[in-house]
Amino acid sequence: MSELENLRFFVEVVESGGFNRAAKRLGISKSIVSRRIAQIEADLGVRLLSRSTRGIVPTDAGIEFKERGEKILADYETARESVARRGGDVVGTLRLSVPLSFGIHHVAPVLTDLALRYPRLEFDVSYNDRVVDLIGERFDAAIRIGLLHDSALVARRIAPSRAVVVASPDYLARRGTPRVPADLAQHDCLIYTSSLDADWHFKVGKRQVAVRPNGRLRSDSGEAIMQWALAGLGVSMAPTFIVWEEISKGRLVPMLLDYPAPEFGIYILRPPGNYVPGKLRVLIDTLVERFDGEPVWDPCLMEARSENDPT
Numbered sequence: 151m152s153e154l155e156n157l158r159f160f161v162e163v164v165e166s167g168g169f170n171r172a173a174k175r176l177g178i179s180k181s182i183v184s185r186r187i188a189q190i191e192a193d194l195g196v197r198l199l200s201r202s203t204r205g206i207v208p209t210d211a212g213i214e215f216k217e218r219g220e221k222i223l224a225d226y227e228t229a230r231e232s233v234a235r236r237g238g239d240v241v242g243t244l245r246l247s248v249p250l251s252f253g254i255h256h257v258a259p260v261l262t263d264l265a266l267r268y269p270r271l272e273f274d275v276s277y278n279d280r281v282v283d284l285i286g287e288r289f290d291a292a293i294r295i296g297l298l299h300d301s302a303l304v305a306r307r308i309a310p311s312r313a314v315v316v317a318s319p320d321y322l323a324r325r326g327t328p329r330v331p332a333d334l335a336q337h338d339c340l341i342y343t344s345s346l347d348a349d350w351h352f353k354v355g356k357r358q359v360a361v362r363p364n365g366r367l368r369s370d371s372g373e374a375i376m377q378w379a380l381a382g383l384g385v386s387m388a389p390t391f392i393v394w395e396e397i398s399k400g401r402l403v404p405m406l407l408d409y410p411a412p413e414f415g416i417y418i419l420r421p422p423g424n425y426v427p428g429k430l431r432v433l434i435d436t437l438v439e440r441f442d443g444e445p446v447w448d449p450c451l452m453e454a455r456s457e458n459d460p461t
Contacts, residue, residue: 154222154223154226155186156186156187156189156190157190157219157222157223158176158223159172159176159183159186159187160186160187160190160198160215160216160219161216161219161220161223162175162176162183163183163187163199163206164199164206164208164212164216165287165288167205167206167207168205168206169183169184169187169206175274187199194211194215196209196211197209197211197212198211198212198215199212227242227427228427230242239268239270240268240270240271240428240429240432241268241270241271241428241429242271242272242427242428242429243272243273243274243429244271244272244273244274244290244291244429244430244433245274245275245288245289245290246261246273246274246275246276246289246290246291246292246293246433247275247276247278247280247282247284247287247289247291247292247293248275248276248277248292248293249277249278249279249293249294249295250277250278250279250371250372250373251371251372251373251389251391251392252293252295252389252391252392252416253275253277253293254277255391255392256391256441256447257293257437260433260436260437260440261273261275263436264432264433264436268432271429276289279344279370281294284303284419284420284421285421290420290421290427290429290430291418291419291420291430291433291434292418292419293308293416293417293418293419294416294417294419295311295389295414295415295416295417296311296414296415297414298417298419302422303419303420303421303422304419304420304421304422304423305417305418305419306417306418306419306434306438307415307416307417308416308417308418308434308437308438308441309415309416309441309445310413310414310415310416310445310448311389311391311413311414311415311416312389312390312410312411312413312414312448313387313388313389313390313411314387314388314390314393314397314404314405314406314407314410314411315328315334315350315385315386315387315404315405315406315411316379316385316386316387316388316393316396316397316402316403316404316405317337317379317382317384317385317386317402317403317405318379318380318381318382318401318402318403319400319401319403320382321379321382321383321384321385322403322405324382325337325338327403327405328385328405328406329406330406330409331350331352331354331359331361331406331409332361334350334361334363334385335361335364337384337385338365338366338367338383338384338385339363339364339365339384339385339386340365340367340368340369340375340378340379340383340384340385340386341363341365341367341368341369341375342368342369342370342372342375342386342387342388343368343369343370344370348362348363349361349362349363350362350363350387350411351411351412352406352409352410352411353409353410353411353412354409358412363387365384367383367384372388372389372392373392375388376388376392376393376396376402379393379402380396380401380402385405387411390447390448390450391445391447393450394446394447394448394449394450397450398450404450416441418433418434418437420434
């Protein structure tokens, strides 16, 4: 077991490009990682790593050792899962990348349930809106929202993603309520900077119109923008999975409901291949079961449309 652990440490050092980053990823001290790598090199009698201005890089022997080591670790993980599955258990480490806001609000509770249900299942989760290289960075899966561009990955849709324009009652009392998308030009817009598209899009009949929001407050955090909206600082176009509770409480008011934003999907992506590890299968099945049909965050729109319907 110690040799397998040493092998895992070595692979992590090469992938991370340094002892400090590898130790942080592994959750242990740098000195332990350094000692383990030195032990491997002493046992093999060959240098596996060299230091350069770019950090730690593998030698030719190190490259070969890493490639063979990754196969050994993958085979061992598969063997563990296969045996554990016979006993109804799920084991292994599940490495995930999830969007920050959606991950905290809606994925974290799912992972909590799984952690309680499967005590031998480990999680390594990155909460970040960055689009990761699933294969290159060795993630088991990633959750992404919006249009998918990497056709090599296997995607499973787990929920819809809808957006709505919102503002606080205080802001609307001071500045008035926009009635059509063009009215947004007269309002302070709170701008989410991580979007690939700077425009806000609306359906007008069978057409789609784009509005370029203007405002002095910008952020790459949906949570920060929601706090600005709650403080009465402007108008936001936000995903319902972030603002639904504030809408339900009346702290944010949805607007332009006759001009809905285009709907996207929320997907879980995994690397290509027919084999799905048990640890990943249970996550996918749980997510689909949890969000199947109309997710908990979207009835706020239906209720708001019903209240605004004069009939």
